[in-house]
Amino acid sequence: MLSIKDLHANVEEKSILKGLSLDIKPGEVHAIMGPNGAGKSTLGNVLAGREGYSVTGGSVQFNNEALLDLDAEERARKGLFLAFQYPVEIPGVSNMEFLKASVDAVREANGQEPYSSVDFIKLAREKCKAVNLPADFLKRGVNEGFSGGEKKRNELLQMMLLEPTLCILDETDSGLDIDALQVVADGVNALRSPERSFIVVTHYQRLLDYIVPDYVHVLADGKIVKSGGKELALELEKDGYRWIAGESA
Amino acid sequence: MSDAMNIAKAVSKQEAWSRPQWLQQWQQAGLDRFRETPWPTRKTEHWKYTPLKSLTGIDWSLPEPKTSVADGIRFDDWNAIRLNIVNGELQNPGDLPTGVSLVRLSECNQEQAERFLAALEASRNDFLFDTANQAFIQDAYWLNVDPNTQVQQALHLNYVTDGDDVLSSSQIWINLGVGAQVTVVETFSAGEQGRCLVNANTAITLADNARMTHYHLMLEEGDAHHIGRVTAELQRSAYLDSFHVGIGGVLKRKDIRVRHCGEGAELRLNGVYLPKGAEIIDYHTCIEHEVPHCTSEEIFRGIISDSAKAVFNGRIHIHKDAQKSLAEMNNRNLLLSDQAEIDTKPELEIYADDVKCAHGATIARLDDTQLFYFQARGISRAEAEVMLSFGFINELLDSLQDEAVQNLLRPLLATLFAHQRSELTRHLL
Ligand SMILES: Nc1ncnc2c1ncn2[C@@H]1O[C@H](COP(=O)(O)OP(=O)(O)OP(=O)(O)O)[C@@H](O)[C@H]1O
Ligand SMILES: [Mg+2]
Numbered sequence: 001m002l003s004i005k006d007l008h009a010n011v012e013e014k015s016i017l018k019g020l021s022l023d024i025k026p027g028e029v030h031a032i033m034g035p036n037g038a039g040k041s042t043l044g045n046v047l048a049g050r051e052g053y054s055v056t057g058g059s060v061q062f063n064n065e066a067l068l069d070l071d072a073e074e075r076a077r078k079g080l081f082l083a084f085q086y087p088v089e090i091p092g093v094s095n096m097e098f099l100k101a102s103v104d105a106v107r108e109a110n111g112q113e114p115y116s117s118v119d120f121i122k123l124a125r126e127k128c129k130a131v132n133l134p135a136d137f138l139k140r141g142v143n144e145g146f147s148g149g150e151k152k153r154n155e156l157l158q159m160m161l162l163e164p165t166l167c168i169l170d171e172t173d174s175g176l177d178i179d180a181l182q183v184v185a186d187g188v189n190a191l192r193s194p195e196r197s198f199i200v201v202t203h204y205q206r207l208l209d210y211i212v213p214d215y216v217h218v219l220a221d222g223k224i225v226k227s228g229g230k231e232l233a234l235e236l237e238k239d240g241y242r243w244i245a246g247e248s249a
Numbered sequence: 250m251s252d253a254m255n256i257a258k259a260v261s262k263q264e265a266w267s268r269p270q271w272l273q274q275w276q277q278a279g280l281d282r283f284r285e286t287p288w289p290t291r292k293t294e295h296w297k298y299t300p301l302k303s304l305t306g307i308d309w310s311l312p313e314p315k316t317s318v319a320d321g322i323r324f325d326d327w328n329a330i331r332l333n334i335v336n337g338e339l340q341n342p343g344d345l346p347t348g349v350s351l352v353r354l355s356e357c358n359q360e361q362a363e364r365f366l367a368a369l370e371a372s373r374n375d376f377l378f379d380t381a382n383q384a385f386i387q388d389a390y391w392l393n394v395d396p397n398t399q400v401q402q403a404l405h406l407n408y409v410t411d412g413d414d415v416l417s418s419s420q421i422w423i424n425l426g427v428g429a430q431v432t433v434v435e436t437f438s439a440g441e442q443g444r445c446l447v448n449a450n451t452a453i454t455l456a457d458n459a460r461m462t463h464y465h466l467m468l469e470e471g472d473a474h475h476i477g478r479v480t481a482e483l484q485r486s487a488y489l490d491s492f493h494v495g496i497g498g499v500l501k502r503k504d505i506r507v508r509h510c511g512e513g514a515e516l517r518l519n520g521v522y523l524p525k526g527a528e529i530i531d532y533h534t535c536i537e538h539e540v541p542h543c544t545s546e547e548i549f550r551g552i553i554s555d556s557a558k559a560v561f562n563g564r565i566h567i568h569k570d571a572q573k574s575l576a577e578m579n580n581r582n583l584l585l586s587d588q589a590e591i592d593t594k595p596e597l598e599i600y601a602d603d604v605k606c607a608h609g610a611t612i613a614r615l616d617d618t619q620l621f622y623f624q625a626r627g628i629s630r631a632e633a634e635v636m637l638s639f640g641f642i643n644e645l646l647d648s649l650q651d652e653a654v655q656n657l658l659r660p661l662l663a664t665l666f667a668h669q670r671s672e673l674t675r676h677l678l
Contacts, residue, residue: 048621049624049625050625052617071630072621072624072625073623073624073627073629073630076626077627081625082625088618088619088621088622090637091644092639092640092641092644093636093639097676098626098628098636100676101626102623102626102628104676105626106627109627141644158626162626162627
């Protein structure tokens with residue numbers, strides 16, 4: 001599904017990703033952990049096609065297509081979804097308008113009929129319930145004045161409506177209370193399927209009790225420095241990242 | 250004498266009008282002042298940033314009398330009372346609600362004329378175009394709402410200009426008696442072809458406890474110019490909610506001046522201006538807090554595209570005795586191209602010490618982070634730009650009292666950014 005080979009990327013002339021490789025097969029859940037500033041969000045942004053990140057080397061295949069040749073919107077339409085670490089506030093554009101525009105664009109690109117307004121409102125309300133957001137959040141400006149946890153749930157709401165094939169969750173668990181964590185985990189688990197893969201970026205082993213990963217990777221200084229099964233997260237919880245310096249030296 | 254604007258044709262027409270002698274004299278006084286007032290240039294106070302070149306070198310004339318009524322602006326599903334003012338002349342007023350009356354300046358008795366002219370004198374400014382308005386209006390109209398009358402139906406003043414190289418002047422005085430309440434919508438539109446200068450003045454006076462919702466929508470497209478003023482005087486505990494739109498045409502300039510004359514008066518003054526192409530739109534606002542305990546809240550937002558230009562000058566003047574004044578002004582601008590230009594200047598003059606004032610002006614471009622958020626959800630860059638631009642003014646549209654006005658403005662303004670591509674506005678409308 002996704003094959004990243006020796007990826008190098010710069011932000012503002014500064015080299016952040018320094019030869020990152022990762023292979024993800026359909027249906028797999030990969031957790032990525034690692035110290036602050038290691039490049040985890042940069043990886044998500046590069047994969048999603050954000051401007052300002054220049055790829056200086058390596059390749060990324062997404063469903064046998066060169067991902068890096070596509071515009072951000074094309075990637076989204078082909079099933080790549082990034083849940084933002086810091087979701088953006090857009091006052092003046094209602095959540096409902098935004099969601100409808102998004103779902104219409106993705107469905108249209110995939111040759112599907114757009115939902116009627118009535119059907120879409122029904123669907124959006126249903127998904128709101130699933131992520132435990134009151135339906136009146138649909139009328140508010142996108143993320144406008146939402147609390148940290150509400151923003152994360154709104155990301156999940158978008159993910160559920162778009163039904164992407166590759167979901168990248170960038171610290172979707174940060175800032176969530178325990179109940180909300182359960183809601184997010186339930187949402188993700190409900191979407192798990194043999195065709196759908198996940199990259200779950202997190203700092204907390206706890207999330208991985210709810211969303212059990214197939215693999216855990218440690219990203220440090222722009223590369224994957226260690227990979228293992230779910231037990232690796234437990235080790236990290238115990239030992240932290242101090243060992244990295246010794247390992248990569 | 251001002252000779253940059255050629256008005257010989259207009260003058261000879263005006264002189265041939267039949268009207269009462271006192272009115273003829275008053276208009277002559279306007280013409281005399283016009284001739285004494287120099288043409289505004291870059292050095293003229295209040296006109297620094299407003300290029301007027303497009304008005305020069307034209308043989309301005311006055312419109313021919315109109316028998317047919319141009320359509321102008323129509324509201325859907327609204328039982329507003331429509332008054333057509335075509336080329337400055339009020340057509341068939343029809344029936345007005347109880348407590349509302351309309352008086353023509355030309356038909357005033359002496360007592361009415363004195364009151365009417367006093368109101369016009371009180372509202373005037375020294376600008377060249379104000380003198381032209383006095384000289385060239387075919388008539389002036391006094392819309393009066395009796396004390397304690399709550400007018401249920403909105404009054405729609407549908408101004409339409411039609412003709413080539415015509416100077417179309419209008420003057421309306423809207424007076425609300427004590428405790429009266431009304432909604433007045435002024436819409437301005439112009440025929441597709443034909444160069445015109447719309448010179449439109451609105452004077453509002455609100456007696457104690459009167460409440461007025463007011464819309465002033467300058468929507469002329471094509472080769473239209475629009476210059477004029479809106480003035481308002483608020484007595485004790487009066488409330489004015491005034492909303493402004495400027496789009497289209499070659500040049501638009503509106504001076505809005507509100508005086509708080511009675512304690513406890515409240516003003517909400519909002520507006521949006523959206524020049525595109527090579528258009529110029531200029532709002533000058535001035536709020537005079539003359540007495541204590543008054544409030545004013547002012548928000549103007551502008552989106553400037555292509556090589557268009559906007560000017561915003563917002564002045565708040567708190568007089569010495571106006572303690573406990575509360576005044577807020579905010580002006581935000583969005584530039585959609587590198588050639589777009591905005592001159593924004595807040596001016597705060599405060600002579601009282603116990604007041605709360607805040608003002609701010611910002612100039613920004615579309616936010617890359619926000620655009621990426623749209624794109625990361627599959628929405629095209631082009632649609633994202635339209636939705637984001639519209640969002641910038643949508644907050645103000647959302648806060649309008651009357652849904653019919655929202656329903657008129659939404660599609661009108663949304664399509665401005667979409668270059669008539671409906672697929673880009675389909676999620677807004
Ligand atoms: N726009 C930018 N301009 C300059 N530096 C940037 C920019 N974006 C990211 N960086 C830098 O790139 C490095 C990697 O940042 P990134 O956000 O990918 O880290 P992260 O692993 O997600 O960290 P965290 O765990 O704190 O979220 C950091 O040093 C950061 O300061
Ligand atoms: Mg991060």
